[in-house]
Amino acid sequence: MNNLQSLREEMKKNNYDYYIIPSADSHQSEYVPEYYKGRAYISGFTGSAGTLLVGKEKAFLWTDGRYFIQAEKELQGSGIELMKIATPGYPTIEEWIEDNVKENDKLAFDSTVISATEFKKYKSIAEKNKFEIMMEKDILDEAWKDRPKFPMENIFIHEVEYSGKSTKDKLSDVRKEMKSLGGENYILTSLDDIAWTFNIRGNDIPYNPVSLAYAIITDKDAFLYINNEKVSETVREELLEQGVSIKEYLEIFKGVEGIKNSVIIDAQKVNAKIYSLISKEVKIIEHLNITTSLKAIKNEVEIQNIETSQIRDGVAMVKFIKWLKENICKTKITEISASDKLEEFRSQGENFKGLSFNTIAGYKDHAAMMHYSATVESQYELRPEGMLLVDSGAQYLDGTTDITRTFVLGKLTEEEKRDFTLVLKAHIALASAIFLKGATGENLDTLARRPLWDYGMDYKCGTGHGVGFFLNVHEGPQGFRQKGNTTVLEPGMIVTDEPGVYKKGKHGIRTENVILVTKSSKDDEMGEFYKFKTISYAPIDLDGIDANMLSDDEKTWLNEYHKMVYGKLSQHLNEEERDFLSKVTREV
Secondary structure (H helix, E strand, O other): OHHHHHHHHHHHHOOOOEEEEOOOOOOOOOOOOHHHOHHHHHHOOOOOOOEEEEEOOOEEEEEOHHHHHHHHHHOOOOOEEEEEOOOOOOOOHHHHHHHHOOOOOEEEOOOOOOEHHHHHHHHHHHHHHOOEEEOOOOOHHHHOOOOOOOOOOOOEEOOHHHHOOOHHHHHHHHHHHHHHHOOOEEEEOOHHHHHHHHOEEOOOEOOEOOOOOEEEEEOOOEEEEOOHHHOOHHHHHHHHHOOOEEEOHHHHHHHHHOOOOEEEEOOOOOEHHHHHHOOOOOEEEEOOOHHHHHHHEOOHHHHHHHHHHHHHHHHHHHHHHHHHHHHOOOOOOEHHHHHHHHHHHHHOOOOEEEEOOOOEEEEHHHHHOOOOOOOOOOOOEOOOOOEEEEEEOEEEOOEEOOEEEEEEOOOOOHHHHHHHHHHHHHHHHHHOOEEEOOOEHHHHHHHHHHHHHOOOOOOOOOOEEEOOOOOOOOEEEEEEOOOOOOOEOOOOEEEEEOOEEEEOOOEEEEOEEEEEEEEEEEEOOOEEEEEEEEOOOOOOOHHHOOHHHOOHHHHHHHHHHHHHHHHHHHHHOOHHHHHHHHHHOOOO
16 A cells, blocks of 8 residues: 555656556566566556556556456455456446546556557547546656666577577568568567567566567568667677667667658557657558467477477476375475475476466465465465366477466365366367367367356356467467457467366366367368367376266377377386376376
8 A cells, every 4th residue: 555655646746647557568568577567566466467547546456357366365455446357347447537537637657568559549538538648757666666677688599490490581471471561661569579580588577588679670671679788799690690780779769750651560569659659651550460470370390399398398297296196195395385396397307498487386275366376475285185276387498388287185075076077078178179270269269168168167268378489478369268369270379278167265277288280181172170289298187087077089088198198208207207107197
């Protein structure tokens, strides 16, 4: 509440009636450097997604279904009201602003952390309601005492032996798409797109190997705007050889002002400041980032590397499962110590560069919070009863992993075993799907929900997301969700399959693998069909399954999957570990 009061004092000094703080940085990143975590600092809500709106007397925080339970806990006593996104009875932030911000009021925000899309919506409402938008000042600089420093980590080249394609070739592909869209210039601001295009990686954001940078690409030139201190001479020379010129990070604004004729932007990624600096004489072509679509389809080198990294990750998972199962009754294990042990096993693998996100280890009712993050104060000690959900992943030079397993630590209730089995049935329903070319994640999402719907259950999130290649663990444009994803699934795309059951005060269960879109069959009359290849390798806990609830086809899928897991991993394990793996992948 003290932090909220400090913000209101700065609002009063600047004569602001309302101030918006989103979760994003200047590049609309999902996960951001500490420097940009102002929403968490002011509100106390630590989830990765949410928007805070502070008025003189009231404050509101919008977040989605993944965080409802967590937000309710973290906002207690803060004076901030939770607004549940996509929930009946709760207005969107735009609807709230339209209904409550009146003529002559001043609505303010930092223009670098609001997307062009959001800015245009707020501007339209402001024109209708006749209030002012103030966006030139970041008052968090004054309200946030001891604000963390802006990140300045060095970048490095991601070699072609891993990426499979040179920067020069990627720029050529980008320019072909620019020409087809009729754009002479292309502003690129999203960090994973920049990292992919220029084959660079960094350490500015925890778990995401990216660096804060902007880029402008023309038919002949490519400019990378980044703090010069981050670029060694070796990296600079390599980029110059690939046709890339280095400019200072904040020079992007002059670069934008100098753009002539036409420019392509992704309005959901370009921030309001950059958008407002584009000359009115310039034709703006709004389009999903060209690079987002290009990097979504992994090349053969990337796919081979990813499968290798997944095997290495699976070995770490098996070692962790063995340790967990054998030590649950012998020594004290907590949610945090379990997470640390899994990281230890992963760190022993080749090419390990860190975790791909903060491990979610939720025991019993903690697992009902989809993105629960244990603290020393909140963590549970594990006991030989109930279930532990562990959602984790790693960054390797040759791939990014993301896998969830729910482990049975002791005797389960009938409800727990039923729910565990339903989640498995949901997972199998999607993993085993064969679908017609042209299908989208929105078309297929229902396959995973059907087994749960039959029992009157659902989960308030998507069923899966794209995964980067030694990049962000969440990557678009493909994904599985009920609404809003019309991206056609194509061979080479990687997606997660992660249905779940989350019961407040009881338990949370999720089973997640990474799956690869591949070709299935082609018939000139009936069309071309695709399927999924599972490329995550770790046992699914047989102790949680009621085999009587599985169909013969589902049993076959599970047995074949476990046979594959054993075949992929056993050669990398010692005799004792192989024996353990053989037992936990036995046929049902």
